[in-house]
Amino acid sequence: xxxxxxxxxxxxxxxxxxxxxxxxxxxxxxxxxxxxxxxxxxxxxxxxxxxxxxxxxxxxxxxxxxxxxxxxxxxxxxxxxxxxxxxxxxxxxxxxxxxxxxxxxxxxxxxxxxxxxxxxxxxxxxxxxxxxxxxxxxxxxxxxxxxxxxxxxxxxxxxxxxxxxxxxxxxxxxxxxxxxxxxxxxxxxxxxxxxxxxxxxxxxxxxxxxxxxxxxxxxxxxxxxxxxxxxxxxxxxxxxxxxxxxxxxxxxxxxxxxxxxxxxxxxxxxxxxxxxxxxxxxxxxxxxxxxxxxxxxxxxxxxxxxxxxxxxxxxxxxxxxxxxxxxxxxxxxxxxxxxxxxxxxxxxxxxxxxx
Amino acid sequence: xxxxxxxxxxxxxxxxxxxxxxxxxxxxxxxxxxxxxxxxxxxxxxxxxxxxxxxxxxxxxxxxxxxxxxxxxxxxxxxxxxxxxxxxxxxxxxxxxxxxxxxxxxxxxxxxxxxxxxxxxxxxxxxxxxxxxxxxxxxxxxxxxxxxxxxxxxxxxxxxxxxxxxxxxxxxxxxxxxxxxxxxxxxxxxxxxxxxxxxxxxxxxxxxxxxxxxxxxxxxxxxxxxxxxxxxxxxxxxxxxxxxxxxxxxxxxxxxxxxxxxxxxxxxxxxxxxxxxxxxxxxxxxxxxxxxxxxxxxxxxxxxxxxxxxxxxxxxxxxxxxxxx
Numbered sequence: 088x089x090x091x092x093x094x095x096x097x098x099x100x101x102x103x104x105x106x107x108x109x110x111x112x113x114x115x116x117x118x119x120x121x122x123x124x125x126x127x128x129x130x131x132x133x134x135x136x137x138x139x140x141x142x143x144x145x146x147x148x149x150x151x152x153x154x155x156x157x158x159x160x161x162x163x164x165x166x167x168x169x170x171x172x173x174x175x176x177x178x179x180x181x182x183x184x185x186x187x188x189x190x191x192x193x194x195x196x197x198x199x200x201x202x203x204x205x206x207x208x209x210x211x212x213x214x215x216x217x218x219x220x221x222x223x224x225x226x227x228x229x230x231x232x233x234x235x236x237x238x239x240x241x242x243x244x245x246x247x248x249x250x251x252x253x254x255x256x257x258x259x260x261x262x263x264x265x266x267x268x269x270x271x272x273x274x275x276x277x278x279x280x281x282x283x284x285x286x287x288x289x290x291x292x293x294x295x296x297x298x299x300x301x302x303x304x305x306x307x308x309x310x311x312x313x314x315x316x317x318x319x320x321x322x323x324x325x326x327x328x329x330x331x332x333x334x335x336x337x338x339x340x341x342x343x344x345x346x347x348x349x350x351x352x353x354x355x356x357x358x359x360x361x362x363x364x365x366x367x368x369x370x371x372x373x374x375x376x377x378x379x380x381x382x383x384x385x386x387x388x389x390x391x392x393x394x395x396x397x398x399x400x401x402x403x404x405x406x407x408x409x410x411x412x413x414x415x416x417x418x419x420x421x422x423x424x425x426x427x428x429x430x431x432x433x434x435x436x437x438x439x440x441x442x
Numbered sequence: 443x444x445x446x447x448x449x450x451x452x453x454x455x456x457x458x459x460x461x462x463x464x465x466x467x468x469x470x471x472x473x474x475x476x477x478x479x480x481x482x483x484x485x486x487x488x489x490x491x492x493x494x495x496x497x498x499x500x501x502x503x504x505x506x507x508x509x510x511x512x513x514x515x516x517x518x519x520x521x522x523x524x525x526x527x528x529x530x531x532x533x534x535x536x537x538x539x540x541x542x543x544x545x546x547x548x549x550x551x552x553x554x555x556x557x558x559x560x561x562x563x564x565x566x567x568x569x570x571x572x573x574x575x576x577x578x579x580x581x582x583x584x585x586x587x588x589x590x591x592x593x594x595x596x597x598x599x600x601x602x603x604x605x606x607x608x609x610x611x612x613x614x615x616x617x618x619x620x621x622x623x624x625x626x627x628x629x630x631x632x633x634x635x636x637x638x639x640x641x642x643x644x645x646x647x648x649x650x651x652x653x654x655x656x657x658x659x660x661x662x663x664x665x666x667x668x669x670x671x672x673x674x675x676x677x678x679x680x681x682x683x684x685x686x687x688x689x690x691x692x693x694x695x696x697x698x699x700x701x702x703x704x705x706x707x708x709x710x711x712x713x714x715x716x717x718x719x720x721x722x723x724x725x726x727x728x729x730x731x732x733x734x735x736x737x738x739x740x741x742x743x744x745x746x747x748x749x750x751x752x753x754x755x756x757x758x759x760x761x762x763x764x765x766x767x
Contacts, residue, residue, distance in 0.1 A: 188673065198664060
């Protein structure tokens with residue numbers, strides 16, 4: 088086994104040809120302190136109409152990956168290698184003009200905080216309609232009608248009058264609905280939702296997630312849902328990818344990963360999550376330590392300084408060798424522990440704590 | 443909007459009242475006796491008292507201030523010159539009505555301001571936007587360092603230098619003079635070209651730096667990223683989103699700068715011997731010409747207060763989140 092993982096083949100989850108296919112994606116930023124390896128050798132697929140949840144701590148490369156898919160990184164400071172294929176079209180190295188045509192039409196993004204992500208200077212209707220006009224060449228009137236139609240679809244009351252409101256006149260939940268309306272206005276086949284519910288309170292959060300799900304079923308959109316909330320993934324996604332330090336450390340269907348997680352980091356994430364049915368006297372266990380610096384990654388497995396199970400690895404290797412994500416398809420984890428060991432540790436030590 | 447204007451206008455009047463009162467108080471705090479200046483060499487105490495009475499200096503300053511204030515509304519007669527309301531007093535040094543002097547001088551300052559403002563706005567904002575667009579590249583670095591250099595220049599350095607380079611040694615341009623625009627528009631522009639260039643050189647630098655920094659700030663805003671994420675072209679993102687956001691800062695600063703400039707560019711006018719309000723201010727101070735001094739101060743303060751109101755109203759047009767009340 089080599090220290091560099093080989094290109095990994097990833098299952099498309101729900102089967103069929105993937106709509107988005109990412110292979111060996113690396114994103115590096117040059118900064119004054121050195122090169123930040125924000126995403127390293129990442130591969131994943133998203134099938135049409137399915138939802139992939141990407142989970143990880145802040146700085147694990149979730150957002151960077153998706154901004155790379157949209158081509159929104161500053162090319163002067165970013166080095167992107169690997170391949171990103173959207174519906175067969177290569178996006179890495181594509182010209183700005185080509186990307187402009189795809190953004191908002193074939194792929195679009197829902198941002199975390201709709202207050203700052205919507206322009207305070209333009210009406211909601213204009214911001215939605217503008218995308219539509221850009222990609223379809225519609226007239227102002229048609230764009231406005233389309234904006235009203237979209238606002239109706241995302242459940243904004245009195246859309247014909249609210250279309251002329253500014254974002255600050257909307258409530259937080261309505262703003263996020265407007266944001267969703269904006270990203271779906273051209274019926275994109277891929278929507279990247281970057282923590283779409285983090286800025287919202289819990290009841291609104293549930294409404295927004297249901298809305299996304301409904302719209303997905305209606306329009307057959309593939310969704311990448313970036314979140315650090317495993318609960319959100321559990322109720323919306325079919326597949327999960329757990330990211331750590333710019334790499335995928337575990338991947339599988341929601342059922343596989345949440346019911347039988349294999350990577351110590353995933354165990355840590357699950358243990359740190361409160362359970363409604365769990366014993367109140369069992370303290371939550373956070374993942375100890377802090378995320379590593381992406382400029383100076385720990386040698387071998389980047390998770391080893393925070394891992395509680397290093398000693399159990401037969402023959403060591405945690406500090407010297409980077410474990411590949413294996414097996415190549417299906418439920419996979421990047422860990423030196425043997426498959427049997429992982430199962431035993433999870434059942435004996437982790438599961439009882441999850442309640 | 444109407445409520446806003448009424449409220450702000452009333453506030454402005456209070457400010458002007460305070461400004462004029464402070465000017466009066468300050469004038470009497472300095473040990474100068476204007477009557478003595480006009481009394482001449484053969485000054486007898488009787489003469490002095492007479493002049494003092496004629497000029498109204500024999501009252502305590504609050505009384506004088508009150509007289510000045512009421513004359514604005516009632517008008518008055520000075521040295522057999524009738525001054526109709528609104529009357530801003532009489533300059534004993536210039537033997538003229540203050541209102542007339544100010545009206546005479548204002549066009550020069552106005553012309554100086556308009557010309558240089560047009561230049562520094564176009565060049566400054568243009569360069570600033572270019573620098574923001576080419577952020578971190580050679581164009582940006584050149585623009586930034588040139589504007590830093592220019593903004594640390596002073597009029598009294600740049601002015602004579604420009605005069606020497608453009609007028610005295612090369613005869614490229616005319617020496618600065620003021621020709622009324624209505625008499626001869628070409629002569630007007632030609633006569634003011636050198637002061638315009640010098641004045642706008644320094645202001646351009648400020649506007650370049652301000653435009654660049656607010657554009658750079660806006661370009662990193664989330665909503666600009668959203669605009670790019672929905673496929674807007676680079677130009678549209680730059681102009682319709684980032685510039686829209688940056689405009690607020692620039693309009694604010696420009697409004698206030700305009701008020702300051704119209705109140706008289708003292709050093710520029712002195713450097714180029716232009717008879718504007720700034721040059722007048724210096725003279726009135728030197729001559730202890732109280733009524734003229736107060737007149738200029740009030741004009742300058744009015745302009746600043748007025749443009750402040752305009753800026754606030756304009757801001758509400760630019761940013762829909764601002765509501766006037």
